[in-house]
Amino acid sequence: MTKEERLKKRHRAEKRFRFYGLTSIFVALLFVIILVQNIFSKGSSAFKKTVISTEVFFDQELLEIQNGASQEEIMEADFYDIMIENLIKAYPAKDRDEEDELLKLFSGDAEIEIKKAFLNDNNLIGQTITLDLTASDDIDQLHKGNYPRDLPEERRRISDFQLVIYDYFVENKKISKNFNNYFFNNGDSRDPELAGIGGALVGSFYSILICLLLAFPVAVLASIYLEEFAPKNKITDFIEININNLAAVPSIVYGLLALQILLATIQLPRSTPLVAGITLALMTLPRIIIPCRASLKAVPPSIREGALAVGASKFQSVFHHVVPLALPGTLSGTIIGLAQALGETAPLILIGMVAFVVDIPSSPVDPSSSLPVQVYLWSESAERGFVEKTSATIMMLLSFLIVMNFIAVYLRQKFEKRWN
């Protein structure tokens, strides 16, 4: 082979390699785009809800309270009759059956929404106001175009008559889309139009907080001890190997462990962020120890020697010099560990976080859901409205993960000291 031929061959090999590399990146990107596009197209509609603008007349005869009633009086008062009387006027229905079908177009919370309006202004008796009342899931999905209306009636959840009313609403511009505050503020519900991730958000927050509070100090102290103080011998080697093993244990095993020890033996309350946090902390511990030790190891020995040589004690050289230098790497490792914990589902299902919880937990010992479990729960539900809610929850989860990973990268790049 001549020199020129060899040169050509080498250039060809380089070109081929470039091509392979670019292709793999392209394929990977394609998958990400398909995934994100899929989730967005399904989920983005969940951030809006369909509302029917309805005239509500506060008839004194139907209410047992007066203008200027106090908060408690209003809370206790019955707004059911007011609701029925006003909703059936939204469309000229001919008989009881038609009225019933009309009522089903509104969400189960119509009474509460009317009561809230009165709570805001307790002088409404005798007046008529226009309220945007949340539509039922069926109307919501129909209006968002997620529901096919050309199916035969018996295979549809919406009757022909309800379609007529819907078209009447559309024609009279009574139907519109608002920001879906319920999605963020409410807990879970059987009615998709009322279901929200409020409970799951708070549950996840408590779980991750407890996980952080337990795992971070233990992991950091363990790493510092192992890396800086422990004698290097068979025992520490054995511990090191097992920490790596623990990080690779499937998360469901931690769930089983928690089930047996935390729930069965210690009898902590089921389905609570407390148990979830402890379980996630166990799982996250080795995943924080590993990057923490790596960043301690990355601090050059010359820094330690420099400190020792001016008469710093071992303890001072570690805590004044080594630990601060290892902190950015440790923090970013911790955040990535927490991000993994945030997306963890299997162990939480085992400790009973799949329970159907309507109330938003007010403390870590209240039953609660969490974001990934909520995704799992809703993905199992039959109602069409939960499809968009599932995707929207995934969007929320992904955005938290992206933000956390971004912070981790930022910390690493901004604060990591360069040494020569």
Added chain:
Amino acid sequence: MSNIKIKSKNLNVYYGDKQALFDVNLDLNEKEVTALIGPSGCGKSTFIRCINRMNDVIDICKVTGNIEMDGMNINDKDLDVVSLRERVGMVFQKPNPFPKSIYDNISYGPKIHGKGETKSELDQIVENSLKKSALWEEVKDRLDEPGTSLSGGQQQRLCIARAISVNPEVILMDEPCSALDPIATAKIEELIDELKKTYTIVIVTHSMAQAVRVSQKTGFFHLGKLIEVGKTEKIFKNPDNKMTQDYITGRFG
């Protein structure tokens, strides 16, 4: 004849099973510069690291024999190494400033030893140390810049200033100029000349010329043994030992 500051008696050092120093008996005179020369791996660093007990950080390292400083046995297991290292400072082969400000690099030692209670006292220590290490003029306007932003030679002088800052009696220097260019080296050598008025200095060097220029006494090591020690002039003009002769004339090493 000057006083003996440090005296090693039958010093043996082992790394695990491997013996690195054999019965080293070496006296270091007060306020003098002693140069240690010898081929790579002969145990020069090992020897000076015994003087500030830096070998303690190496798990497998074991030291037997005596090193006395002013009659106190440095190698005593009960000795407080922190106060020893306050008295015996060290400058390393590669400059290793802390990744902190120039000011913090120098004030760190005094702070942990409780010297310089007030800010102004610390300021004074920092200024004096930098002046003694001939760095003050170059950095006085940027004391809050990171020490790592200085040039290699400046970093090494910063490390010398850091060693001086706790006011030690002895300064150990392990090839302090090996990472420096000739101009920076000349500056450090000038500095050593100045420092020997106050401190007892031990310097490890691979440069015969440097040993001749800065030291009053020279010790030649070979394979863990101290082959010959004496006045620098004598060692370089007419050494007693054939091996020393061969080494300084560059016939091996």
